Amino acid sequence: MKRINHYLLLLPAILLSSCNAQKEKNTVSLKDSYKNDFYIGTALDANQIEEKNAKEDSLIKKEFNAITAENIMKSMFVHPAKDKYDFALSDKFVAYGEKNKMFIHGHTLIWHSQLAPWMTEIKDSTEMKAFMKDHITTIVSKYKGRIDSWDVVNEALNDDGTLRKSVFLNTLGEQYLVDAFKLAAAADPKTDLYYNDYNNEEPAKREGNINLIKKIKAGGGKIDGVGIQAHWRLESPSIEMIEESILAYSALGLKVAFTELDITVLPNPWDLKGADVNQNFEGSAKMNPYPEKLPDSVQVKLAERYASIFKLFLKHQDKISRVTFWGVHDGQSWLNDWPIKGRTNYPLLFDKDLKPKKAYQSVMTLKETKK
Numbered sequence: 001m002k003r004i005n006h007y008l009l010l011l012p013a014i015l016l017s018s019c020n021a022q023k024e025k026n027t028v029s030l031k032d033s034y035k036n037d038f039y040i041g042t043a044l045d046a047n048q049i050e051e052k053n054a055k056e057d058s059l060i061k062k063e064f065n066a067i068t069a070e071n072i073m074k075s076m077f078v079h080p081a082k083d084k085y086d087f088a089l090s091d092k093f094v095a096y097g098e099k100n101k102m103f104i105h106g107h108t109l110i111w112h113s114q115l116a117p118w119m120t121e122i123k124d125s126t127e128m129k130a131f132m133k134d135h136i137t138t139i140v141s142k143y144k145g146r147i148d149s150w151d152v153v154n155e156a157l158n159d160d161g162t163l164r165k166s167v168f169l170n171t172l173g174e175q176y177l178v179d180a181f182k183l184a185a186a187a188d189p190k191t192d193l194y195y196n197d198y199n200n201e202e203p204a205k206r207e208g209n210i211n212l213i214k215k216i217k218a219g220g221g222k223i224d225g226v227g228i229q230a231h232w233r234l235e236s237p238s239i240e241m242i243e244e245s246i247l248a249y250s251a252l253g254l255k256v257a258f259t260e261l262d263i264t265v266l267p268n269p270w271d272l273k274g275a276d277v278n279q280n281f282e283g284s285a286k287m288n289p290y291p292e293k294l295p296d297s298v299q300v301k302l303a304e305r306y307a308s309i310f311k312l313f314l315k316h317q318d319k320i321s322r323v324t325f326w327g328v329h330d331g332q333s334w335l336n337d338w339p340i341k342g343r344t345n346y347p348l349l350f351d352k353d354l355k356p357k358k359a360y361q362s363v364m365t366l367k368e369t370k371k
């Protein structure tokens with residue numbers, strides 16, 4: 001009897017503590033779990049910047065502490081005509097980050113893609129120099145002290161490590177790389193300046209990237225970090241290759257950021273023997289095998305892949321500044337439309353209904369077992 005009374009007395013405390021444990025479980029997030037390691041970021045589309053969907057908005061605020069604009073800060077949107085800048089959405093983006101005390105990353109200043117049409121018509125070096133100076137100085141100064149880091153130059157390399165024959169290289173030669181970093185540093189000396197590219201964990205491109213960084217430094221440019229975009233696959237690149245890249249870039253004294261992480265689970269047209277890339281794969285069931293739901297076996301593979309990647313990131317957390325996912329949830333991913341339009345891909349940690357996937361649990365579990 002005495003024992004029963006004792007139990008009854010303790011019951012409210014037991015219930016309360018189990019309630020708190022449940023609450024704690026619900027409030028645990030990516031950003032909190034990794035807060036002593038690196039920023040956990042996401043890329044926002046225009047609707048997310050404008051907080052149009054309350055459920056998405058609360059997920060973003062709960063899980064992420066760094067943001068990148070997926071599209072709206074690119075040249076064609078922010079600098080649509082020679083004498084016209086449009087900062088309406090980028091102002092909202094920066095205000096969103098400030099309001100939520102997030103790390104704010106600027107994407108991107110000098111990129112051959114998504115240029116405004118007038119920029120592609122620039123043919124001579126005097127005009128291009130003037131464009132670069134005006135473009136970089138205007139944008140970086142406007143957000144001086146408010147944007148924490150910038151992709152100063154994006155995707156200047158070919159996969160073999162040589163310089164891409166972009167409109168910038170064609171008019172200015174390789175000096176444009178040094179100049180871009182100098183102009184950005186002059187406009188905001190305190191913001192971190194990054195070179196950002198995809199496949200730069202692959203050996204040939206990595207070599208080219210290392211040479212490019214050395215050239216920027218030798219020319220007197222300030223460069224603080226390298227962005228590895230990390231648009232990856234289930235089977236590649238290998239963990240060893242990624243690790244070698246972290247070590248190689250950080251040996252140059254740079255911060256390493258994973259800036260656009262996602263993992264495609266769909267077949268790649270370029271892997272098909274004899275497949276012509278220009279062939280029309282749209283609507284082909286073979287190329288869009290999971291239109292309704294990702295099978296459990298692939299869900300598990302994706303979770304394992306994310307776990308091994310984050311295990312490596314944790315091993316080198318002292319060298320990594322930020323890990324940003326390229327989108328908040330699967331429904332929004334650019335991979336639903338590339339390289340084939342209209343497919344259903346599953347590359348992120350949250351599904352299209354904003355539910356955490358097995359991959360989310362596997363990334364979170366790494367931190368739980370570490371404690």
Ligand code: G3I
Nearest residue numbers: 070071107108113114154155198229231260326333334338
């Ligand atoms: O906004 C228009 C819409 O009005 C129109 O109806 C629709 C029709 O296709 O297109 C919409 O624009 C699309 C835009 O994304 C916004 O969704 C463009 O067609 C599409 O080309 C554009 O793609 C973006 C791509 O960069 C452009 O190169 C992706 O969203 C964006 O995720 C992607 O991001 C790049 C990084 O900036 C650099 N690294 C690679 C990464 C993936 O390609």
